[in-house]
Amino acid sequence: MRRNLGFKSEAPRYSLLAFDAFAFKKGLTTINITRELAEEWCGRRPDEATDTWSHRNCFLRQLSIYLVNLGYDSYIPSRVFGKHDNFIPYIFSDQEIQALFEACDSLVLFDKHARSEIMVMPALIRMLFSTGIRVGEAANLLNRDVDLDHNYLILRNCKNGKDRMVPISDSLAETCRQYRKYRTLLPDNSDHFFVKLNGCKCLANSFYLWWSKMLKIADIRRRGKVPGPRLQDIRHTFCVKSMVQLAKEGKDLYYILPILSTYVGHQSLAATDRYLRLTSQMYPELLSQTDSICSYIFPELKYRPND
Template identity: 40%
Template sequence: MPCATVWPAVSLRTRNQFLSYLRRWGTKTQTRLSHIFGLILNPCVNTLWILLLCQNGFMNRKEGFIMSNKFNYRSVYAPYFKQFIATKQSHGYVTLRTEWIFLELDKFFLGRNVTALGITREQVEQWRATRINDAPATIYTKYSVLSQFCRFLCKVGYDSYIPRMPVNPAKNSFTPYIFSNKEMAAIFCACDNLRLYDRHMSTIQFIIPAIIRLLYGTELRISEALSLKNRDVDLEKRSIHIRKGKNGEERLVPLSDTLAKVLKQYLHYRDKMPLPHIFDVNGFFFVSPNGTYCRSGSVYTWFRKVLAESGIPFQGDHKGPRVHDLRHTFAVHSLVKMAKSGMDLYYSLPLLSVFLGHKSLGATDHYVRLTAEMYPNILKDQKGIGAYLFPKPNNLAYDGNN
């Protein structure tokens, strides 16, 4: 099929997308181009087979599941940013947020042609003046990272101004969105009914039904779920191995029989795609059709579509509902289920804390408070845990200076 007969039938958007795709893959074979375009225009050809053909016959690409190097620091502080991050990582800390903050600082110092090492108070104030759109919680996080880095510079021999931390926004002021059982059923139904209208090999639409159920059924964080390797998921033993959670903690997460069945169904279709390293133990469990790592931003985008299909309004402006609210929802639903079954939450709370990957009960008791507010009748008989988590004012000891 000559290309001349193909182009008129192709929309401008499809044409530009496909040419961009070809340039990205670096093909120069005109014959192959015409054959692939013929397939794309054929409505009888299944989208999946187009993806398979592009992977297996048309495009030859070495997939290493490696993300692009976004953190290319170029300022005078570049080696110290890298050294600081390496030190944090060696102690088990997750540094992704720190790396992004350093990238922002790197651009700031580079834009002002800073060549002398040692951060001054004036530089901190100038940088702060540029962050007019950051939320208070974001500013607090950035100041925390900057303060740590300034202390690090002092230790390696470069005197720096250590900024004073701003007021910490109240952590308990934010109330997560807790989905009802009816809303969760609608979300699952919407996930199963998603349709793909654009043929992009980078789309992650086909993982959405599985990953949404996984996030709700295991309370995993989105970063933990997307970082799972094939070796971490044992469907025979019904368990998931989280090697490096948010707090650098390692834990095993059990899978229910129904959730294991969902993941097996996902693998059944995923493994049909002839992708390099698809069966490697160190390959990612969740991948896009072109074999690359699935990004959290793509999951957020699809989740908003799911919310719209479910009739659940998305408020925006950090008000949700968010993907992370699936984790909050299951925590509350778990507590409600335990309370209804007659379990003493005083003894059950540590189990939930470990399951969530929290370092302390203090991080978990927020869910109990939230459950008590939403389901007061359910927790009214939980006197033991009520006295522990909700003490009366006359039982509290106050410091006269406070």
């Protein structure tokens, strides 16, 4: 059912396996989740993180609700709330973005290492900043999915289980052409667009070492104990700066919200709406300009005594 709704459902799959083993060990022989069984499963384990505990609880709640909807007698446990998500992403300034471009262009490989990803970094970083796609989506790009004649990317098997097409700019297309020219000189060991020096596919987690080096070269420091700037913050920067640019052009942010949501591959508007709230906090004057442009939709009513 979850897969038909567009979810990948990898985590629930393992949760189902774990709960099935737990129920079998407890001697459950019928399709019936009792209160005792649910409370034992939902009990917090020693040294268990709050989020992990919340996810286990939420999984069993969803399973019990599903069974009840099918007509089975199943106990629905109360909800356990995880930590409040108050993390504020790092939004790069234009100067920092330029510094990161210069940093990735200056990377040097001191050792002969055929498994290095150094050659892909200039094109990869520019692609992430220009499109806001996820790091994993970029790593999974196939060579045939990068159309530089018509300037678009085809992203397959994305986070929400759907494919999508992403238009790219002329400047990014030219950068990709330069990268592809060098890619053809490498061994043909993979159909992926981004490959190592040995021609094999790049893994998404292999970019983080180079990312740390780039931050150091660009002199962009971490904010104390707060995580980041992270590689994922490039995506956050793209969303916020896209909204800022559209607001400066006089566009209604709530009108373009569904468009941006579709472009970046969000499954719901709620995921994109957080960027709208972040934009309003960072650039409050832009929303006031947008309100004045759209004020004619709800005209001001004049009070008349006889009404």
